[in-house]
Amino acid sequence: MQEQLSLGKMILNLLQVEDETWGLYAFSRELLNRRILPDKKTEMIANAMVCGREYAQRIIREYGGTDVCTIAEKLKLKVEFQNTLMTGKRVLFARHTPPDKIEIMEEPVHQAVRFISEENPILVELFRQDGIMNTILGHEIFHFVEEQFEQEIYTRTEKILLWNFIGFKNYSTVRTLGEIGAMAFTRELNKLNYSPFILDVLLYFGYDSTGAGKIYRDVLGMSTGRCRETVEDY
Numbered sequence: 001m002q003e004q005l006s007l008g009k010m011i012l013n014l015l016q017v018e019d020e021t022w023g024l025y026a027f028s029r030e031l032l033n034r035r036i037l038p039d040k041k042t043e044m045i046a047n048a049m050v051c052g053r054e055y056a057q058r059i060i061r062e063y064g065g066t067d068v069c070t071i072a073e074k075l076k077l078k079v080e081f082q083n084t085l086m087t088g089k090r091v092l093f094a095r096h097t098p099p100d101k102i103e104i105m106e107e108p109v110h111q112a113v114r115f116i117s118e119e120n121p122i123l124v125e126l127f128r129q130d131g132i133m134n135t136i137l138g139h140e141i142f143h144f145v146e147e148q149f150e151q152e153i154y155t156r157t158e159k160i161l162l163w164n165f166i167g168f169k170n171y172s173t174v175r176t177l178g179e180i181g182a183m184a185f186t187r188e189l190n191k192l193n194y195s196p197f198i199l200d201v202l203l204y205f206g207y208d209s210t211g212a213g214k215i216y217r218d219v220l221g222m223s224t225g226r227c228r229e230t231v232e233d234y
Helices: 007-014 019-028 038-063 068-074 107-117 121-126 129-148 175-189 196-204 209-221 226-231
Strands: 078-082 094-097 101-105 159-165 168-173
Touching (some): 019 038, 038 068, 038 129, 038 175, 068 129, 068 175, 101 107, 175 196
Parallel strands (some): 078 101
Antiparallel strands (some): 159 168
């Protein structure tokens, strides 16, 4: 039976994971994952990240700053903080409901900050409560931006062919591109030096430490080099 690492050790290792690996992790949860060739995924990941950063810069220029709360206010978004936000058996940390509603679940953030405070002083500074909230809010703002610019934004215009039957073709968007773009967007706005995808482990740990450990191993399993070696040190 594989030993369960502490949250702090997992987070320290995940801080080293490269952006492409996080993109591959996101694709591993995509329903259309097997329909997309590896080289195409690499291209899509890179393009979605560029898209997220470019739209972040566009928002910064238009609204004159990087403060996500101010940006949300100027975009006239209705931001609500919930104690619990569940859909079936799945824990949701936040969601954007078109046209202009964003809900953020506070409980997992409070739990994560509490766990981190017991682990490592370095992590406490990296993952402050307000910083995590701003990261989540920035992510959801991107999904609002996608709706506003759906006719031109890469994460909506990039599509793959599902089927071709006697000249009739059916194309589909790739939902994962929006998630990758949203992470790049909020990373740019919040000036983070790590991938916000790390919150998938950090926030989930308080609900299911075994499940968080599985995500951790899945991510490192998609990586090469130092990250995989690091986990073996513990």
